[in-house]
Amino acid sequence: MRRTVLVAGASGQVARSLAALDVPDLRFATLGRPDLDLSDPASIERAMDAHEPVAIVNAAAYTAVDRAETEPDAAFAINRDGASALAEAAARHGRPIVHISTDYVFDGTKPEPYVETDPTGPLGVYGRSKLEGEAAVAGANPAHVILRTAWVYSPYGANFLKTMLRLAGERDTVRVVADQRGTPTYAPDIAVGIAAVLRVALRQPGRTDWRGIVHMVAGGETTWAGFAEEILRGSAERAGPSARVEPVATPDHPTSAKRPANSRLATARFRRTFGHGLPEWQEGVRNCLDALRPVRATTASTNFGGAADDT
């Protein structure tokens, strides 16, 4: 029998990937606002009672990194206080919570990939709100896993991969930052990783070695420009739009929020604890492009937009 896992953030990239995950042992009930609103504790309680989940996943968040600089209250309300409310509800019901966090808790000055015990130092409001959310979740529910991931993309919603495809349809050259390093991580691969975490947490509730902060990203590393090149090469191979990538330095691409120059996360703890590793990042790009590819064989269209809901 499949056991129900309640997921907050129904329309997000990770939540939709969990909803699409077809596994024999777990069923992901993804709920969005108003049915499950992190800023409405009564809605959390109603969702817990209605679904009686064996575990909770918090895939809901305020993720507008630049906008957060001018909307700190909204970012903290969801990423800290909302996460805390969900973790408290899970604890009251004696259920573990898997909470998703980010590489942006770091300042990016470390020359090597970050391990879980490295000192944090977020550069902006979003990173600070996520970091305080981590502490709030850990304080509210001892049965927690805080999964830090990075550079998330998928066929769903708006993300860097879909932006590159759109820009390639509009222009010959795209200027992309080439001095920030990290690992693009495909949301459906994150969903598989979350299922691996849940299996360990549910099978060994009495053990505690799975608890705490865990870094979970795809294999390998690149820059945003390298990511763009891989996307556009793959798009061209699939007869989709393509463009030349012009690498630029961060100061040539000013944004409201500063980003870490090094976003690389070491995943040894994840692989050791949960017996699973995410595929190389390029494999995710290929899978995402294939998922977005319209039914070219029948329509002879070369436009990737058909399956996308980016606005």
Ligand SMILES: NC(=O)C1=CN([C@@H]2O[C@H](COP(=O)(O)OP(=O)(O)OC[C@H]3O[C@@H](n4cnc5c(N)ncnc54)[C@H](O)[C@@H]3O)[C@@H](O)[C@H]2O)C=CC1
């Ligand atoms: N997108 C990225 O590049 C990265 C994301 N993350 C983290 O991964 C997690 C999932 O990210 P994505 O799926 O990309 O996010 P997303 O932006 O696609 O989805 C977030 C969802 O949360 C929902 N939400 C916002 N406020 C809510 C509230 N009060 N109650 C209920 N739902 C609410 C939104 O409606 C949206 O559906 C988040 O915790 C995010 O911080 C970590 C690293 C990178």
